[in-house]
Amino acid sequence: MTATADVLTQIICEKFEIDPGKITPKATLEDIGIDSLDLFDVVFKVEDILGIKVPNDDVKISDFQDLVNLIDRYRSAQGKA
Secondary structure, eight states, rough: OOOHHHHHHHHHHHHHOOGGGOOOOOOOOHHOOOOOOHHHHHHHHHHHHHTTOOOOOOOOOSSSHHHHHHHHHHHOOOOHO
């Protein structure tokens, strides 16, 4: 996993008491056991940890890898990679 994937996995596992084995690149939110509101909680937490800002309109993902890619894109664009 990448550093971003590790941070996201840690946040999800701690916040929602999810088994890390459920979190794979192709896992959907449903597979992981979180809903779309939970996703925004994860994004807000990662923004705090990484010092980035992700516009709410851009938080459209179909699987965990999409979330990793989204966060990586904003880390790079905002010079936080």
